[in-house]
Amino acid sequence: MSKNINVALIGNPNTGKTSVFNQLTGLKQKVGNYPGITVEKKEGICKLPRGVKAHILDLPGTYSLNTTSLDESLVVELLLNKNDKDYPDVAVVISDVENLKRNLLLFTQIKDLKIPTILVINMADRMSRKGISLDVEAMEKKLDTKIALVSTRKRTGIERVKELIADYKSISSKPVLDPTRISPEYFDRLKKTFPQEDLYKLWLVITQDVNFMPIEKKRIQDATDFSTKSKDELKKLQHKETVLRYQLINNILKETYKVDFMAAKGLRASMDKILTHKVFGYLIFFVILLTIFQAIFDWSGYPMDFIDEQFAMASEWVKNTLPAGLFTDLLAEGIIAGIGGIVIFIPQIAFLFLFISLLEESGYMSRVVFLMDRLMRPFGLSGKSVVPLISGNACAIPAIMATRTIENWKERLITILVTPFTTCSARLPVYLILIALVIPEGSFLGLSYQALTLMLLYMIGFGMALLSAMALNKILKIKSRSVFMIEMPTYRLPLLKNVVYTVIEKTKSFVLGAGKIILAISIVLWFLGSNGYSDDFENAESIVTERIEKQGLSIYSKNYIQNNVASYRESVEAEDLEPSILKDSVQVLTEQLSERAVAQEIASYKLEHSYIGQAGKAFEPIVKPLGYDWKIGIAVLTSFAAREVFVGTLATIYSVGSDEEETIKNRMAAELDESGKPLFNLASGISLMLFYAFAMQCMSTLAIVKRETNSWKWPMIQLGFMSVFAYIIALIAYQILI
Amino acid sequence: MATVADLRYGQKGIIKDFTEHTLPIKLMELGCLPGNSVELLQIAPLNDPIYINLSGSHLAIRRSLAELIELDIIEETQAK
Incomplete structure (x- = not known):
């Protein structure tokens, strides 16, 4: 048989669906996006017994087919469209053994779509600890399906899942609930109007106001009197449906599923008491945060330095080995430097996602959301915005990628838009060198002025993020249907495999997604910096x-x-x-x-007369009111690629032989303005720092925002607003201080 | 009329038959149906959101939502 079996994995969140997926496919998986939207699409290939192969699609987690978010509507959309190339030959519903009742609700809905459906009961290793006993055979009969008891932690049961999939043709596709039972009158009328259609599918199309395929929607437009008859009426019927389903499930479980509460032991209650405690809860969260910061700032420094060196060496090697010429320059200074600028972020991104996935896998993340929700609400955000906002203090790129857990689109958009205000690590070298230059030594209450300034800059960044969130909350008119509700899963030890996969996946998606754009812009900047039109540029050497x-x-x-x-x-x-x-x-x-x-000196002269240098000179009147000269102007301009370029650009302009901070600092300190006073003084220094605090100078972030919002509109608004705002604040600061 | 928002630490209640259809379906699917039990496990600092055990589902919901779920409080516990 050459055709692969199409398999869809469906299940509630927190059932270990991803673990099952990982064990079925191993590393033969691919993560992409669904066309046109930013919902992750995970697929992979699984080898089955008897030489058959299965194409496995891991659908977003959902509690039911009644959708409230983009991710969930995707599931319904696929299951209703027989023509989709991913339409499953067999559905595998993953449930966890403790919440079987709730999981079966989704199972009965899937089965009613007349798709052969297998039930996987995961976390079987917890059964004895929770005092649960199951009569699998009886349950299989009652549910009219095949069941596999699986423990992804103990790696048992996966072979049975594979066998069931291979044998999918013998799985029943008979529905569970007769929809006419919901309301005989209503469904009889439906049947009369659409005799060709499947009643339950029709019912879903009517009740789910998500973007279905145009054909489906159009066909159903004739049914408007069925859908708009009365929204309340429909909702009542949906309630009725849920009650009916639960009655059915309760009857089945009564005979097949028993819980001995006396035998049940749980860590949850006692751990929750500490982790969500009014005082200790925050303290523990704070300590975890500190550890994450330490990792991102400090530990990732070593691999980052290493990467930096390797790329500098590679660039040097190319220059020395290949014949001098335009191509060599492009390779050494454009392409290799550009790739280096992408790869340098990998340690930070990997570290951040290592921690995020550990916190999520263990179940702790939901507790953070619970603790922080009320505090974030006045700003139009929810507890779920906390992690991205805090991650933004390391790097906005993984932070914006982490907003995917926010179902509410408005909250997610606001979080994406304000995150770049938080002080990412790329601002740090700029701050450090400027603080050392312009902030006097000395101390206040035992804290040095310099440290205080740095702290203040962090607070300004975070404060600005919250303030603009509040403003955006008022301005943006987006209706969101979703209600704040978060499941608090049981605590469990994270599975190493899942953590490793998440880290690899996120890093890959950054390198491939934002990387392309960064590389392109680096090449453009290189071109502008190493070419000029004037004679001065041509004859720089002589x-x-x-x-x-x-x-x-x-x-x-x-x-x-x-x-x-x-x-x-x-x-x-x-x-x-x-x-x-x-x-x-x-x-x-x-x-x-x-x-x-x-x-x-030649390089410096060349840069001055290159396109960028000319642009800097043309740009000077604009930055003059902020206290900068054309050289700083160039540094600011090139910083729009990435902030940390500031120091490197100044090094090139001042033709200092090395990137060493001390050397550049001395050189900057010696720079005089027209009137003979130091160019970097308190006024211009603070104005610069504030400019860097607020301006949107990071093309990688813009690229990632474009990807996450799926339009250039939002990144352009960000770029425009933040930069203009930064300019105004820097202007005010300089004019007051001078 | 008592609602989930009125529960105290460790208190339990049984959800009443509701006539108002303002509750999100998602909540029903997670077990918020007449006759099912609700237990209050934790209250977040600043009194909101609350953390409940809704017939086996452990959920955090905001007070505004909890106020929509009417119930009969069945267990008077010695509040800790």
Whole structure:
């Protein structure tokens, strides 16, 4: 048989559906998006007995076919469309053994669609601990299906699931509930109007006001008198349906499912007492947050430095190995640097998702939502916005990806829009160097001014996010139907496999999704920075060489050489070299250094006369009122690619030989404005910091917002609003302080 | 009329037959049906949301929603 069996995994949230999926497919899975929307689509291939293969689709978790969110309506949409290429030959409903009753509600609905349906009862390992006993055979008969008892933790039962899938043709597709029982009068009328149609499917199309396929919707438009007759009436019927289904299920469970509450032991109650405690709850959450921050700021520093070095080396190697020319430059400075700029984020993203998935898998995340909901509500947000907002303090990209757990679209959109205000780690190098430059040393109540400034900047970022959320809540007119309701799952040890898959998946989706755009813009920036139209640019080399011949190296280059030689002497002092050898090696070093200094001065001159340099000069009148000169202007301009570029750009412009903060800082401190005062003073420094605090300078974030909102509208609004706002605040700050 | 929002720590109630159809269907599907029991497990700081055991489903809901669910309180416990 060449055709794969189409299998759909369906189930309530927190039933371990993803674990079942992972065990069925292993690493042979693919995560993408459904066309046109940002709901994740997970699919994979599973080898079955007798050489058959199954195509497994992991549908979003849902409690029933009555949909309240985009994810859920997707499930209904697929199950109603026989022509969809993913339409299942067999549905596998995953339920967990403790909430079987509730899970069976969904099961009966799926079965009523006349799809062969298998029931998987997961977490079977918990049965004895919870005092649950099951008569599987009797239940199979009553439900008219096949059941597999599975424990993904103990890895049992998966083979049985595979066998049942392979044998799907023998599974009954007879419905459970006769819809006419809901309301004989109403359904008789339906049957008369649409004799060709399946009543239950029709009923779903009428009651679910989601975007169904155009054909279905059109066909049903004739039925408007059935749907708009009375919304209340319909809802009453839906209630009736739920009651009927539960009656049915209760009858079945009465004979087949027993719980001995005396034998049941649970950690949940006692753990909840501590973790959602009014004081300890917050304390524990705070400690967990600190750990996450530590990981993202500190621990990820090592792999990030490593990546940075590797890419610098690769770039250097390309330059030295390939013949000099446009292509080599493009490769070394455009493409490799661009890819490096993407890969550098991987450690932070991986760390953040490692923690998020640990917290989610363990069941703790729901408790955080519970603790924080009331605090977030005045800002138009819910408890579910907390994690993205806090993650934003590391990096807005994974934070915005983490908003997917918010079902309410308005809340999710607001969270996405305000997250970039939080102080991401890319702002940190900019803040650190500016604080060191312009904030005086000294302390207030034992806290240094510099540390206080940094803290204040973090608070401003977070405060601004909350304030703009509040404003957006008033401005945005989006109707959301969903009610705040969150399940508090039992605590469990996270499954390593699930955690690892999540981390790999999220990292991959960042690299492939945002990566393309970052790479493209890096190449454009490289082009603009390394090309110019004027003679000055063309002849940069001869102009600078001539100038150096006449006037010698610039004072900064001289200092650069001197400092390096001095530190070299110091480093070899202990070795007691012979004076002649020392002299020779110093001479060689000096030659090397001045060669590099000349190259730097040429690079600096070239940059000044490149397209970007010209743009910076043209840009100067705009940034002048903020206290910046054209050089800072360029740095700000290039920072729109990514904030951390600020320091690197200044290093290039000032033709400092290294990226070392100390060197750049000294160079910046020496920079004078027209009137001979330091260019980086309290006023311009604070104005710059505030600009960086508010401006939307990160194309990766814009790319991810575009992907998550599926339109350029929102990222463009973000870019425009935040940048204009940043400009105004920076302007006010500078004008007051000067 | 008592509602879920009136429950105190550890208190239980039985959901009454409701005539008002303002309750979201999702809540019904999670077990909010006449005759089923509700137990209050936790109240979040600032009094909202509340954490309940709704006939086996452990849920957090906001007070505004809890006020819509009428019930008979059956168990007077010594509030801790």
